[in-house]
Amino acid sequence: MDARDFFGYKNPDEEPGRRPETDDEDADRPPLFEDAVTLDDPEAVRRIDTSDMLGVAAQLPRQLAQARRIATADPLTGRQVDVDAVAVLAMGGSAIGAELVAGVAGERLRVPLIVHRDYGLPGGLGPRTLVIAASHSGETVETLSGFGLARERDLPAVAITTGGRLAAAATDGGVPLLRYQMAGQPRAAIGYGVGILHELLAGAGLIRDPDPVGPAIQAVEYLLERHAPTVETSANPAKQLAWSMFGRIPVVYGHGAMAAVAHRWKTQLNENAKAWSAWEPMPEANHNAIEGSLNPRELSDALYVIEVRDRDEPTEIAERYRVVEELLGERATNRSTVWAEGPSGLARVLGAVAQGDLVSVYLAILYQTDPTPVTLLAMLKERLARATGSNPTSAR
Ligand code: F6R
Numbered sequence: 001m002d003a004r005d006f007f008g009y010k011n012p013d014e015e016p017g018r019r020p021e022t023d024d025e026d027a028d029r030p031p032l033f034e035d036a037v038t039l040d041d042p043e044a045v046r047r048i049d050t051s052d053m054l055g056v057a058a059q060l061p062r063q064l065a066q067a068r069r070i071a072t073a074d075p076l077t078g079r080q081v082d083v084d085a086v087a088v089l090a091m092g093g094s095a096i097g098a099e100l101v102a103g104v105a106g107e108r109l110r111v112p113l114i115v116h117r118d119y120g121l122p123g124g125l126g127p128r129t130l131v132i133a134a135s136h137s138g139e140t141v142e143t144l145s146g147f148g149l150a151r152e153r154d155l156p157a158v159a160i161t162t163g164g165r166l167a168a169a170a171t172d173g174g175v176p177l178l179r180y181q182m183a184g185q186p187r188a189a190i191g192y193g194v195g196i197l198h199e200l201l202a203g204a205g206l207i208r209d210p211d212p213v214g215p216a217i218q219a220v221e222y223l224l225e226r227h228a229p230t231v232e233t234s235a236n237p238a239k240q241l242a243w244s245m246f247g248r249i250p251v252v253y254g255h256g257a258m259a260a261v262a263h264r265w266k267t268q269l270n271e272n273a274k275a276w277s278a279w280e281p282m283p284e285a286n287h288n289a290i291e292g293s294l295n296p297r298e299l300s301d302a303l304y305v306i307e308v309r310d311r312d313e314p315t316e317i318a319e320r321y322r323v324v325e326e327l328l329g330e331r332a333t334n335r336s337t338v339w340a341e342g343p344s345g346l347a348r349v350l351g352a353v354a355q356g357d358l359v360s361v362y363l364a365i366l367y368q369t370d371p372t373p374v375t376l377l378a379m380l381k382e383r384l385a386r387a388t389g390s391n392p393t394s395a396r
Contacts, residue, residue, distance in 0.1 A: 063191025071199030097193020103257030136186030138164020219342035
């Protein structure tokens with residue numbers, strides 16, 4: 001299968017972002033509300049969301065259930081379990097799953113979990129580091145290069161993918177391969193990204209007292225129902241939030257596991273809505289970002305701040321949010337708080353991920369942009385492959 005099948009890039013002449021050749025003075029103006037379609041018109045939504053990213057987002061509970069089955073059928077054994085660190089090699093939509101798992105497990109992790117988003121391997125890996133290469137397409141050169149080095153060093157390794165060169169390399173090297181089937185976009189496979197890794201580490205005893213997946217699935221189902229496309233904007237917080245972000249740059253804040261969720265929101269806003277977005281972890285943001293909110297003054301209305309919060313957050317973090325509100329409340333009016341809901345950390349994280357995914361697709365629809373294809377990303381991969389040859393290690 002060609003990488004283009006995964007990323008939805010069809011036409012080499014398509015150049016998104018190219019400025020239209022027009023004399024129309026309005027071509028560069030920011031979007032106006034009257035330009036946006038209503039999110040409550042199923043026909044308009046279908047016309048824009050041609051590959052049904054909204055429907056794909058609703059498959060998260062099914063993916064989680066399937067992921068649990070895959071991980072349970074192929075548990076880690078021997079050298080893969082007897083480890084003192086775990087390094088996950090992954091990029092983009094395949095990496096965020098590991099970041100979310102690290103956030104959920106937090107102090108319950110028995111060994112450090114490093115998420116490596118680069119070519120090669122992180123420093124400091126010893127013979128007892130479990131290397132997990134995760135790539136949805138199995139074709140990501142950064143991940144392939146690190147996996148190759150891990151094999152050369154004979155580190156305990158596992159591969160998680162739908163196929164591609166990663167599956168072939170794992171099979172050739174006799175490395176355990178956890179394979180799932182999903183034809184869509186990598187970022188839309190988040191249920192596998194979180195579910196397989198969480199269950200694999202939990203099954204190996206590398207997460208103490210892990211949260212059960214069942215209640216998390218139920219929490220996600222509830223959230224998806226509450227924010228579903230069929231729920232009208234007046235009763236749908238995800239649609240309302242997309243409207244608030246429309247024409248503005250969303251900046252997402254979170255603490256602990258919710259920092260990983262904030263990162264996921266940012267990447268989904270980028271890839272689905274094709275929108276600028278940023279994220280900031282708490283409490284680090286209190287030491288710099290808070291000071292950077294003043295200039296340029298003309299842009300103060302151009303941002304939209306979202307705080308993704310957990311009712312179980314430590315009191316010192318709640319206190320920080322309260323003081324920030326006190327300091328910035330009147331000035332920074334474009335902001336909302338999203339409270340994650342659910343009976344466990346895993347449930348709240350997955351629920352907040354589901355909500356953010358829907359917000360990002362609703363925002364894409366408001367911008368009248370098909371959320372599924374990531375044409376620039378695909379073009380970049382293709383041009384790099386052409387420039388460097390297809391050998392992953394030579395693409396550095
Ligand atoms: C596209 C997406 C990307 C990819 C990334 C790595 O939907 O989410 O961020 O995840 O380019 O590709 P894979 O996941 O195939 O290793």
